[in-house]
Amino acid sequence: MADQSPSPGTESRSRLDRWARFASEELARTLDRRAFLKRTGSSAFLAVAGLASGRLLGSVAQAAGDGGKRPAPWPVAPSAPMTPNCSPPGPYCNLTGVNQPDGCQGANCYEHLSSGQVVTCTLYYTYYANGCWTSAGSGGFWTCCDCSCSNGTHCGCAQFSATPLHAAD
Secondary structure (H helix, E strand, O other): OOOOOOOHHHHHHHHHHHHHHHHHHHHHHHOOHHHHHHHHHHHHHHHHHHHHHOOHHHHHHHHHHOOOOOOOOOOOOOOOOOOOOOOOOOOEOOOOOOOOOOOOEOOEOOEEEEOOEEEEEEEOOOOOOOOEEEEEEOOEEEEEEEEEEOOOOEEEEEEEEOOOOOOOO
16 A cells, blocks of 8 residues: 655645635735725836836936936937938928928827928828838838828838837737
8 A cells, every 4th residue: 555645845835825825815805905906007007108108218217327318309229320211202200390200109100390380190001001111221120101191291200120010910
């Protein structure tokens, strides 16, 4: 007949299991779950929104490095060339009158200063099925988008990345 005594580690695991079960039950009794979930949900939403906008980590790191000066008008990777490798159907969508894509949200169309007036812009599908394409540049890739503005003008947006845009993603 086989010996049915527990292995040496089984008893300590059983004690740990029992302790964890009692501790979690005690925590559940004393915690206001509704308030906890509300606070956790709000914090998680703000963190994800900050990360999604690209401003949560970039602004903090840049402000620490440059003495709290304001970030660049359009974010690029540190090794990114400043001139986009795109050929939009007009100038780059801009708000300053300089041919840089500072009127964009990433590579996405947003606004453009045309004849002294800021107009809204959306993707322009005449040349590309989804309005955007990827172009190789030194050290990475440019995601380029054609834009059509509400006053009939056209412009383009661009964003630099170390990896190319994949339509299947």
